[in-house]
Amino acid sequence: MIEGMTDTEPLMLFDADRPLVRAAGVRAPRRLSFSQLSAFTQCPGRWLASRLLDVPPDWQSPLVLGSLAHGALEAAVHESPQVNAPDWRVEVERGVERIRARIRRRGWGDDPLPEGVTRPDGSVVTATDWMDAAAGRLDGFELDMALGRPPVPAATERHVEGVIQGVPVSGEVDYLDRSGDVVDWKTGRVPSRRDGKRAHADQLRVYRMLLGDEGVPVASAADVYVTAGGTRVEADLSRDALESTARWVGQTGQAIGRACEARVFDLSPSPLCPWCPLARVCPVARISGARGRETAGCQPFAPSDPRFAVGRLSGTHDTDISDGKEPRMADMDELMAMMSGETPAPKPKPKVKPADPWASEAGQAALDKWGVSEPEATPKEEPKAEPKEEPKVAPKPEPKPATPRWRPSDGRPYDAPVIKGSLNTASYAVTHLELTAAHAWRYAVEHSCDPHETLIVWLKAQWAVAQCAWPELNPPVKGLAEGHPDPAGLLDWAQHVFVRDADRALRDLLDADSTSRPGAATGRQALDCVTDAARRAGESMQAVRALLA
Template sequence: MKDFEATLDPVGGRLITHDVRPPRHASYSSLDTYGHCPAQWAFGRLWRETPEWDDPLTVGSIAHATLELAVSTPSATDPAWLPLARRAIAMERERNLLPANRWKGDPIPAGVKAPNGSPATDEDWARLAANRLNGFRLTDVFDGDMLRPAAAEQRIDAEVWGIPMTGSVDYRDESGRVVDWKTGKLPELGSPKAKSHQNQLRVYKALLDTRGIQVADARDVYVEHRVHHMADLSDDAMEATGTLMRSRWDGMRRDADAGSYAMTPSYLCPWCPLARACPLASPARGDKARRAAARGIDPTDPRLHVADGRPAGDPLAGMLPDACGQGEDKEDDMDLLDMLDTAPKPKKATLPPPGPWTKGPDPWSTAEGREAAARWGMGDKPKREAKPDPSDDVDPWATPMPAKAALGSTDGGDAPWAVEPEAKPAPQAEAKPEAKAPTRRLVRGKAYDPSVLSEGAVNSAGYGFTRLTIMAAEAYAIGPDDPDATLLALIRAGWAASRAAWGANTPDVAGLAEGRPDAESLLRWLDSPLARDADEAIARLMPADGTPADRIGRAGRAAARALIAARDLIR
């Protein structure tokens, strides 16, 4: 495996590495990959994924070689594909022994397991390729016309649009028609994938033009679907493709010189080697995409870092300041006070200690409240004598738990639905020291009251208390094997995303960095609208695949970028 060092910058949205040499020539596939995501192109030159069973690149290569053999005898319009696929593997193996092709290696990847657990053989791969071609007839290429081969797998190296290009034309007919074989899903006309395929055909036409070969038409033939899409070869279309290719070539060389590559999410993200580590990666949708994403580089690989030097596997890499909970403001330049007015920055990010909580006025007891109640027919009802709710005086956190007993037990433990018998007077026992009161009391306040009340009481109606309960449920859904660690990761990710965007306006939470957050400062933070917005952003951006730490880390980094984007609009 190639040695390298690379850094992901989640805020700048770039991959930083100086281990990619500027290319001397370009193929269409390299320019296409760069156009989708420069970081994917660059990292693909550093790290190769290990192929798995039914790998589309391996199967596609065998299918192309099989078609090359088939068109050499065009009179056999309905060939036996499996024998041809076997011959194709042997042909490719022999070709790859040539000095110019040794970099390709063996056409069959080593170490791949078949679904039954046994090593995948040449025969297995031949059958996979033949299955893609079964039912396809050579007369499907030109709507019933017989093929008249002029060339197959014709390699051309030439300068087009000022770019030193290399390409291999799959099939060229004596009629001047050009074919590019496609295996896999049939794209919708006008989709990004279909447009990419059309650009590829125009590149092939430009290469053939340098050899004086006239191209009458060019088409993508989707062999599994027996469908073809024609390319627009007009002067305007050719010029547009040339401009696009030249722009990508210039960008590719410029980025390689600078060692910095933009991370641009697209539908191809699951097939990128950075799929598991990139903070901007689009989620994988479908089993095939999830399997492809799982083959990406391990986010904890020591050769891959984030901008602050933490391993990429840290869910909070690049977001959580080292001095969290110590009152140090690491991001004064992003302080919201600086954006909205000219007030001096506070020296510390911590908020002053809150005063003792006092109950606010009842809004219905004011003149405006009574008037509003009367308008809604609520003011003329006779008053009923208030009766105390005995549950108001019960502290559920201070009530001892009953002894455990088997469900419906009749031998030693009461069933949970059994009525407790009337207590009988017990003999006077020796006085014992009074038990220590619990440090927290759960009380029922108002929804607009803070979650932390006076004398350590916790308001069960407070927003922060409710938010903590909901986050605990989310943690069980994301990481049921270790919900406590998952809950802590969610809290830390939300806090860090908010601090990245709003600086000192996001208060410190004592002990959060160490994994032991102070209860009062945590609930005060969760009471805040900034916490609400950060948690909502993380929930909306949570990917569906990966480990809990990986998912939360990617969602947290994406949420930080989203909050920063919102912040920048009101600077």
């Protein structure tokens, strides 16, 4: 099953060729919490690590400080709700006792004040240090900020559980007011991105559904950020929003079950990788920028740890593991068609032709936005002319639908990307192009650029960096300069290892450029940042050549 490995299987085996990790053994939880569902959506591999590994907390751990702050809020609201501005240091101590009492009742759980934690300078963190830091998170927060009035508690830290879309789910509702208002305390920053706020709203909608199943009416639900002056972010509790969240819970719960049964989990690189405990051992971890490298270097698991290994997993390329949110591309023809300006082969027409959505004003506006020209009308049949002495004009052949350029196949990464008309979807070239396209799309969204243009600019930048490094080996790509690269030439070029090295150098220097960050540059200016980073990356590659000369 595993190529290149010994008889003793490690705890986590990372695939050398694809973003996958195999677990030695993991069971799906009997009930899933929202945090587990959310963690799996962000990165199944990181979710797996949380199930298999005991990750020691570090100083200023958000989980530890958040738990202490929640305990203090619970104590303040439950014991003295009439005191609007309590002494938060005292409330933290009360909260610790409430948490410890809860642990004793249920018979399991970690003490809220971790021992043996040290600061970067080597000094030991004491219980007093933890409580002082947690009280600092609550400094300036007053209880009436949550609802605009003094709280009237119906319950604090209420346990709820139920079944959503066939998935057993449980949770703890931070605060339930007698008015039916639900509050979830947040000790972090208010999310600036829409997807972050939506994820938090999903949590409140899960609580709304579970409370509803128990017959508890919910009038409203909101996140209250105690570290941001009590900022309140309301959740949409409409029927459509609740149904959308329920579908997500069902899809994610099923994906967790499939992954645990197969023991194979996807890895989803993101800017959050430096904060993952696997940052130093995961082969696809995205670590960039000085802060990212510093944070990743502090993670607890080293590459020499025998519990982690890199090998090859056979028969897992087509594993049915997904969070249900991002469909996979069926084959590379669509990507190649987008890059070369061609139109992918159309699907067979149904017997009954439905209304054309592109014929509407909205459809035409979408076509114009993406630069897609309206298909030409079918030429009307000319009336037959009477025989004349001049030669007849041969009728023009009807245009035939485009056919797939290649037949997809699943070979080995180091095999050629195209073999006898088949596209090796496991090749280094295809993987590199897929990841480049994904990164280009993300950059385009963050910087308000056209994604197709961004992809072409990124490929040009990679080629230019590779040309500076190894001009003797870097093959030309016909049509790339004009923005329409020849697919065969593009695949041949992308198969080279130095192309991936060029991309790493490009991304590293781009991440270090403050002018390229989201919000700092948009449109053409943002694309120019990519070109400038390529120039610097090329210079760095030439410096290496000079050292080796």
